[in-house]
Amino acid sequence: MEEAAHKKIIFSGIQPSGDLTLGSYMGAIKNWVALSDEYECYYCIVDMHAITVRQVPADLRRRALSQLAQYIACGLDPKKNTLFIQSHVPAHAQLGWVLDCYTMFGELSRMTQFKDKSSKNADNINAGLFTYPALMAADILLYQTDLVPVGGDQKQHVEICRDIAMRFNNIYGDVFTIPEPYIPPTGARIMSLTSPENKMSKSDKDPGGCIYIMQSPDDIMRCFKRAVTDSETGHCVYACPEKLGVTNLMQIYSVCTGKTMDEIEAEFDGMGYGAFKPAVGEAVVETLRPIREEAERLMKDKAYLEDILRDGAERAAYAANRELIYGALTDMGYACARPDGAFYLFLKSPEPDARAFCRRAMDYDILLVPGDDFGCPGYARLAYCVARSQLQRSLPAFRKLAESYGLSK
Numbered sequence: 001m002e003e004a005a006h007k008k009i010i011f012s013g014i015q016p017s018g019d020l021t022l023g024s025y026m027g028a029i030k031n032w033v034a035l036s037d038e039y040e041c042y043y044c045i046v047d048m049h050a051i052t053v054r055q056v057p058a059d060l061r062r063r064a065l066s067q068l069a070q071y072i073a074c075g076l077d078p079k080k081n082t083l084f085i086q087s088h089v090p091a092h093a094q095l096g097w098v099l100d101c102y103t104m105f106g107e108l109s110r111m112t113q114f115k116d117k118s119s120k121n122a123d124n125i126n127a128g129l130f131t132y133p134a135l136m137a138a139d140i141l142l143y144q145t146d147l148v149p150v151g152g153d154q155k156q157h158v159e160i161c162r163d164i165a166m167r168f169n170n171i172y173g174d175v176f177t178i179p180e181p182y183i184p185p186t187g188a189r190i191m192s193l194t195s196p197e198n199k200m201s202k203s204d205k206d207p208g209g210c211i212y213i214m215q216s217p218d219d220i221m222r223c224f225k226r227a228v229t230d231s232e233t234g235h236c237v238y239a240c241p242e243k244l245g246v247t248n249l250m251q252i253y254s255v256c257t258g259k260t261m262d263e264i265e266a267e268f269d270g271m272g273y274g275a276f277k278p279a280v281g282e283a284v285v286e287t288l289r290p291i292r293e294e295a296e297r298l299m300k301d302k303a304y305l306e307d308i309l310r311d312g313a314e315r316a317a318y319a320a321n322r323e324l325i326y327g328a329l330t331d332m333g334y335a336c337a338r339p340d341g342a343f344y345l346f347l348k349s350p351e352p353d354a355r356a357f358c359r360r361a362m363d364y365d366i367l368l369v370p371g372d373d374f375g376c377p378g379y380a381r382l383a384y385c386v387a388r389s390q391l392q393r394s395l396p397a398f399r400k401l402a403e404s405y406g407l408s409k
């Protein structure tokens with residue numbers, strides 16, 4: 001993980017609110033894998049978001065573990081990526097609350113996902129469903145995330161996260177990195193096979209409209225053969241706004257095969273849907289087959305999966321607490337004395353920009369907090385804060401940094 005310290009950061013997550021779909025694979029996970037070499041990545045199972053809709057406890061537990069197996073089977077190496085469950089890192093809930101206080105009622109009311117989900121769950125329009133984007137912003141901002149790879153439906157949530165971060169930064173200074181969304185050029189919005197005007201979604205009630213990563217090849221083929229197209233015959237496989245079903249199938253085929261829409265049109269020139277639909281089904285079956293087989297194998301080794309979760313939560317908590325406790329909370333004015341046994345050592349900044357000095361200190365794996373509230377307003381001072389358990393590890397690094405400034409005794 002050491003060299004990863006200089007890479008840019010990715011955060012993304014999926015709720016374990018249902019079994020993973022072909023939509024979430026194409027819109028999100030496939031791109032997570034593609035980006036994972038270039039970035040330091042945190043990929044999360046966002047189970048706290050999932051309870052905005054009622055969940056059966058046993059199903060939620062089972063799905064979280066199965067989702068981890070599917071992340072790995074899709075190609076996310078747990079050694080290179082931090083894979084973890086949101087509720088295992090309490091800093092998400094902590095910063096979530098803080099950001100609730102910097103998020104406006106009006107902007108939350110405009111979220112299309114809130115409008116959509118509250119109309120589908122009219123008997124449970126809870127406050128969490130409404131403040132969902134503030135918790136999502138906390139997920140992202142906790143890690144000083146640069147890039148958030150998501151499907152097109154989440155763009156609005158990344159935009160509100162940017163607005164919240166800028167609002168916070170305007171008040172307290174340069175606290176949070178402003179993240180960018182990454183929306184893939186193809187596969188950003190995979191539609192239902194039975195009602196192609198709606199997004200393919202894991203909470204879709206129509207069983208034929210949605211393809212799941214873990215679905216059997218026979219079931220997948222059956223769904224594609226029944227996929228809605230139109231009544232055109234002859235030269236009928238081409239993309240256009242009026243042909244929602246066909247365009248969607250072409251997109252799916254394009255993501256599976258890497259072929260462009262023009263190449264697909266040429267490939268099926270003169271053929272009817274009777275040939276086209278099973279061909280798309282086959283391509284999906286072959287894309288998902290190795291993932292399903294590997295996930296089934298991993299699910300038999302629960303101890304291995306649980307080890308990954310423990311390790312992931314520890315790594316994520318380390319990074320999150322560094323940003324939360326030593327960053328946002330201190331900048332907001334929360335007192336330094338903490339009940340967790342952390343202690344503090346103050347020193348003058350050797351350069352005018354205390355914040356830049358603190359950032360540099362992170363390269364030495366030590367935590368420095370800028371502060372100007374120790375009786376010398378405007379004069380940069382630093383608080384050196386480490387939990388007692390980290391002291392052994394941090395002190396040698398601190399000495400090295402101090403030496404580099406000629407500050408050692």
Ligand code: ATP
Nearest residue numbers: 017023024027028150151188189190200201202203
């Ligand atoms: P739910 O039905 O519980 O709202 P969902 O199936 O819509 O769930 P999410 O968990 O909301 O899926 O999404 C997980 C990730 O996959 C997000 O980045 C989302 O943008 C992406 N995604 C989900 N469905 C699709 C889709 N049909 N096409 C492209 N991307 C998708």
Ligand code: LTN
Nearest residue numbers: 011012013014015046049136139
């Ligand atoms: N809202 C997202 C899931 C999510 C997420 C995140 C995605 C929660 N927190 C942080 C990216 C980054 C959804 O897919 N429904």
